Amino acid sequence: MRKTEKKKVPNIQFFTADTATDLALPLVDSGISAGFPSPAQDYIDLSLDLNKELISNPSSTFFGRVRGESMKDAGIQDGDILVIDKSLEPQDGDTAVCFIDGEFTLKYIRIEKDAIFLVPANPEFQPIKVTEENNFCIWGVVTYSIKNHKHRHH
């Protein structure tokens, strides 16, 4: 389902100190003293903050750690961190975190006609059809994965 409403600017009664990220703000110290203004002044941007760029809905975004190599072909390997958004509707080709048989696992999403299938990485295993009874098992959609290239083994 697409979001069709414009977000209203909320009059929120609370704040959460977001100490997890640093939003670096450049100090533009050109207000008081006389002299030539900086030519870069009009072009100053805020520094890049990955949280703002990559996470569109922080309240529905969670993180997970990958265990195993079966999704290696998708570029996802043991130890990688997954960025998981629970608000998204799964689309064909998505990678989803699912809860099956008591554990979280990764599956590909395949959408056919009117059915959604959870496809394991290993082609020898059967895809699982998502029904009314078991649709809770899709936990969230993977939006990004984060790989540490310097420390490969944990």
Added chain:
Amino acid sequence: MYGLVDCNNFFASCERVFQPDLNGVPIVVLSNNDGCVIARSNEAKALGIPMGEPAFKLKELIESNQVAVFSSNYTLYGDMSNRVMKTLATFVSTIEIYSIDEAFLNLKGFEHLDLSVFGRKIVRTTSKNTGIPVSMGIAPTKTLAKVASWFAKKHKGYKGVCVIDTEEKRIKALQKFDIGDVWGVGRKHTKTMNYYGIHTAYDFTQRSRSWVRRNFTVVGERMWNELQGIPCIEMDSTPSAKKQICTSRSFGSKLTSFEDILEAVSNHAASCAAKLRRQKSCAAGLLVFIMTNPFSERDTQYVNSKHLSISIPTNSTAEIIQYAKMLLQDIYKPGFSYKKAGVIVTEIISDSPLQGDLFDTVDREKHKKLLKAIDSLNDGLGSNKVRIASQGYGKKWKLKNEKLSPRYTTKLSEIIEVKAED
């Protein structure tokens, strides 16, 4: 119109988001210091486990019914609460966070919509996005919205949203609603009400306004109005409690060392905490400020302050002092002669996060007092020195599933593991 959204079995639901195989399983959550039950899933309630019960008393029940037991994970619950509240805030322009798992929504301006459809969308989106199931009551007053949410929670037929928008619905709802459960009616007032033959909320509304005013003062009259559908309690106003409390003092002589200023700040923090407890509130924000003397021409000037948000609103002396110390460490700079320091607690809300249950037969007030006494003793002596005698001091008996669950959303080392091992 007002909406009241509240989370179903909030603490238990938080645990279930990250352990979905606990859906349908009885869960109890225990307080840290003395192992009393502070939250139960519906299945645990059905087993007859009362609120406030010491865990060791439930050993048999827990083991024979495979009840999952958790120590309270406030870090997790606070973060999940923030997520729920932020999601709710995307639907309306004004929300009022009432407790860790409840919020009022101002639905003014949305009356042209089908409110039950709108409400269901809010419930569906919030439950999907956060994993926490919620229910919603919608009515012309806050008190009625709370009544409506009770019905939404109890009866599946409402699909999570109960709207009271006609006289008929209002009367029917009040006739089935126990007076003791009405917002603002405590144990003592329930006894008085019962004495006068008032058992349901409807009975109460059948009394005359003047009778109510005489016997229950203007507060009771306000409740009477609200139950009739006449709004008296606005968004954001927790009647009569202060919204901010400040304790500050100029120093007799100028202070320069961190330790000296910390002592002053700690005392101010303790004073704020005591004031909060006195008015039965908790604070969700804290600010510390320090300053040099602005009128002194000799001293170099330095003024700074810092604010932090407390995810679980608190009125605990120990906690508030701890946070104040953290803030002071951030703003203190050596080499200045400080003249004044202060602590301000903000975002003050009512001190009643745990909702009593209709079937609750335990004297919660007594338990709350007991918890408080034990907590404060343990704060002073070091944790867990004071326990209920039969708990024992050896580990003779261990609960099957007892553990503090990981901080899934705030610690990178504790996030869920996802298998890629077909």
